[in-house]
Amino acid sequence: MLVRKEWQLNQADPQEGSVLERILAIRGIHRPDDKERFLQGGLAHLHDPLRLPDMRPALERLSQARRLNEPVLIHGDYDADGLTATALLVNVLRQLGMDIHTYIPDRMTDGYGLSPSSLDFARESGCSLMVTVDCGISNRNEISQIRQMGIDVIVTDHHACPEVLPDTLAVINPHREDSDYPFEGLAGVGVACKLAQAFCQFEQESPLWQSHLDLVALGTVADVVPLLDENRILVRMGLSALNTQPSCGLDALLRVVNLKQREISGQTLGYVLAPRMNAAGRLGRADLALSLLLSSDPRESEQLAVALNELNTQRQKVEGELVEAAVSMIEADPQWMTRPVLIASGDDWHQGVLGIVAARLSEKYARPVIVLSRDGDDYQGSGRSWGRFDLLAALKRSDRYLSQYGGHRKAAGLRLACADLPAFYQVLSEAASELLPAEQARPIMTADVLLSPAEMTEALAEQLKPLAPFGEGNEQPVMMTRELVLDRVQPAGNGRHLRLSLSDLSGHHHFSAIGFGLGDADDWLRVSDRVDVLYHLEINVWQGRQSLQLNIRDIRLSQTGRLIDDRPWEIESTYEQTDDLVQTSRYHQIPVTDLIPDQVEYKAVYQYLSAQFAYQPILVDQSVLALRIARSYRLNLNMFRLARILHVFAEAGLLQLERIDSDRVRICLCEVANRVKLESSPSYLRLQLKGSE
Incomplete structure (x- = not known):
């Protein structure tokens, strides 16, 4: 679609002080101590893990298991958050000499959380204690059955709590209504990290958990939780570890994707490493990813990293085929452009990639999309929102047709009878039309600060570095500059991207720029054009040399006054x-x-x-x-x-x-x-x- 984007300046910009101070003010950070914690916060700024509910009984039970050499089962999840949480606890508890077993559910056959397969594995494992990570809060019935087997259960989770919690000795979740913990935004691996931190203190051992912060950083970024408060500290420290002493498995993966000689950032975690972790779970091979995270043998790690990278290539192929099939189905409907929400369904579409396919389609069509695959007499699938649309609220208004659903405003999973699909689509479309008419929606891009060409310096880019790591809740600052001259435009990345050279009107200031995903702008940009740009101000390092680079988010012709x-x-x-x-x-x-x-x-x-x-x-x-x-x-x-x-x-x-x-x-x-x-x-x-x- 050829749709005009609205640009606006952030109204919270105080327009006084340094650029760094203005950006902090936009983020609501004003007090000197808050600024220090945000920009320089370290492990000393982490919250006391004992403030999490049920932490003490969990520590006492783990300590008993260690003292009596009881076998302990860590029940994880198949996504990057669950896998890193599992690896973190396994590593720390094994370093403390404990007998640890693991179970990761299969995305295709088991689904999310505890399942009949989980119960069978727990029964046969001989373990007397189970610790869940990144799951368990919604498995009250399954946990009751496991306890009837004589197995104690500690739940660690970060998902929204149901009205009735599982009846077990400890449920550690910052979202509990009775929680005194000052930060709710932890990922599953973050909650597991707090348990490991508390257990090392409880056992009066050295802080072994600090050696695995690279895992915490990866899982936190992958789960797209807010990079604020503790998450920000954990990710910053984890990135430092990744850039200096990464774990054997992640070191091998960085080598396989040719990033070993580059600085690892939050974007590297989110766009390179996390998709490869998630690819394993999507294709039913989460065990391979966990083995890589636990590996301490360089040769084994290299083999596992190569296999994981190949799985990601396979995932991309499956994803591409499904996107093509879904596009054909959507556009075969003569009325598809009038629909505020789109649904594509098929037989035997790979369940593991439905969510990512829905995400790609929502970007393509600028509206919410649901992608379903037939499973017997039911359809099961995933949906992704677009813009301000609350997908979960829309599903709630049509839930009489859904046998299962859950998620949040941006993403959701659902299941319904095939026979109910037409009626469900009608009710969902009515709700979508009311909540956000798709045809009237226009993308809005907000710049934090308006910069003059003279302010666009390498020194400023260096000053802004402490704002990282960037991600959900702490997006990389977007700058706006008007009236630049386009000196050169060159396609890159097989036409997907653009390399640009820009200067100010006087010709005194010159800038190199890259526009990822802006390749189609080559059709209408011309040398000597006057342009306005939205961009990230970055430092590019190449062959040991660093220089200023504009990472262009959007570009448009400057106003002519006509x-x-x-x-x-x-x-x-x-x-x-x-x-x-x-x-x-x-x-x-x-x-x-x-x-x-x-x-x-x-x-x-x-x-x-x-x-x-x-x-x-x-x-x-x-x-x-x-x-x-x-x-x-x-x-x-x-x-x-x-x-x-x-x-x-x-x-x-x-x-x-x-x-x-x-x-x-x-x-x-x-x-x-x-x-x-x-x-x-x-x-x-x-x-x-x-x-x-």
Whole structure:
């Protein structure tokens, strides 16, 4: 979709003080001690783990197991958070000489949490104590059955608590209503880390848990919990470990993905390591990922890392095939563009990648998407939200058709009978239309600070480094700079990305930039263009040398001061109200000739639509489409003239046209057997007449 993004400056910017102080103020950090903790907080700033509910009885039971050499079962989860939490506890407890066993459920056959397979494994393991990590809070019945086997259970979890907690000796969860813990945002591995921290203190042992903070960092970033408070400290310290003394398994994985010589950041964890951990669980091989995290043998670690990387490649292939199939299904529906939420379903679609497929589709279509796979008489799958839409709230309003569902506003899982899908879709669509009409949604990008070219320095980038690690709740600061000159534009990454050279209007300041995922902007950007940019200010290190680099988030042409270039939808709105070209011209003081398309433009628009979209329906902002066509054919086509052309084509039967607002339209070229004459359009004749006056 060709959709215009709205840019805005953060209204919380005090616009005084240093750039660093302004960004801290935007994040609500004002007091000197809060600034120090945020920028320099270390392990001494961690909260007392004994403030977590049920921590003391858990420690006493673990201590008994250690003293009596009881076998202990760690029940984990198949995602990166659950795997790192499992590895952390296993490593620490084994270092304390304990007999530790592990169980990771299979995503395909067991599903999330404790299952019948969990019960069977616990019964056969001979263990007298089970500790759950990243799961268990919603498994009251299963835990009751395990206790009836004579096995004690300690639950450590970070998910939302049900009204009735499992009846067991300890339920450690910062979300408990009776919790006195000052931070609720811990990941599953964070809760496991607090248990390990407390147990080392309780046993008066050295802080062995500190040797595994790389695992805590990986699991925390992977689970997309807020990188604030304790999470921020744990991830910062874990990144330090990854860059100096990573565990054997993660060291091998960094080598396999060719990142050993690069600085490891939160982005590395989130976009490189975490997907590989999750790929194992998605494809039913979580055991392989756990083995890598636990490995202390370099040769074994290398073999496991290679296998894990190959699994990720396989996951990408499966994901790509499902995205293609889902797109075909969605766009086969003639009304898909009118639907505020989209659903794609199929037989035997791989359950492990449905969530990530839904995420990709929600980005593609700019609306919520649910992807389902048939399982007998049921559909099971995942949904992803878009924008401000609360997916979980929408599911609650249609839950009479759901046998299972859960999640949060951004992502959810669900199960329903195949026969109920049409009725469910109707109710869900009604809820979605009410909560967020997708066709009216427009992406908004917010800049923290407006910088002049003189302020864009390597020194400033260095000053902002302590704001890292970046992630959920602590996003990397976005800067805005206006009126830069484009000196060079070059495609990169097989056309997916752009490399840019920019300068200020005086030519005194020059900048190198990279635009990841902005490859299609090469169609309309031209050397010497004046542009505005949204970007991250970064330090690029290459072959031992460092330099300033702008990581471009978005780019647009600078304003010209002419309404027809800068805000053409306002002119279109006037015309919609008056239906009078002359009156519109006079009101905005624009020559009528600037509002009437010529024959070359009619031809170019049709050729562009045919070549780019054929007979596929598209949702576009005419302002964006006009720029693409104008740059492709070296024309002065503006949005207003494009709108007239599309209207003429619709009247002549060349395309279907639906107006959403003064800028956004849905269009689809029609297949026509015979040559169409534009003279058959009344609007075309009126425009020609006005042009000849």
